[in-house]
Amino acid sequence: MSPKKRTSVLPFARVTAMALVALLLVVAGVWASWGTAQHVLLSQGREHGTLTVTGCGDEVCTGRFVPEDPTPPRTDTTIARSVAVEKGGRYAVVVKPGTTEAVRTGWAGGLHAWLPLGGALLLASLVIGGGLRWTRGAYAAGAAGGALLVAAFFAL
Structure with missing residues (x-):
């Protein structure tokens, strides 16, 4: 007979907590941006x-x-x-x-309105890469946030 394998709840709790933090960051970025972006x-x-x-x-x-x-x-x-x-x-x-x-x-106003989302995506990429250990997702979120910030810089 093989001994029963014990599974720990801690890895699942860590992944859930980090996913919620990353989601909270992105939702907060959209919320902060939408107040201005809706008018654009x-x-x-x-x-x-x-x-x-x-x-x-x-x-x-x-x-x-x-x-x-x-x-x-x-x-x-x-x-x-x-x-x-x-x-x-x-x-x-x-x-x-x-x-x-x-x-x-225009483009300048739209990109300026979405700046909080760009910052939130950069912060969320750290949580995604470090806490969740999803490197591809972290690179994608970081690249999207960085591209938004750089585009806004050049548009303004």
Whole structure:
């Protein structure tokens, strides 16, 4: 008779915990990105135009918004301050509904909106490679996150 083989629960618990951490990182990246990305991706029916930045504070820049529609321009429109927004710059934007806050459109705006997801994919690749020991999945997640960050850098 052969002795019964004992199986430990620890390897399964480790894999489950690491998979949940990796999933949490990616979901958090999508959640953080979606707040801005939805206005860039689903911009049909929203107010489009050009924003000329006239001044910047610590967190936001304000400027003159000239809509594509035949409505009068506004001077109270704001955009989040980042390295991609500078005083005197002209940007194609879409205005968030019900606010005076603008978001950049086009490739540059879309890639900028998904930056949190790129960082989350890079962090998740460490968990996937180190905790789960799935090297191909780690390389794929890291390459996708890195490509997103590099593309956003060059687009902005």
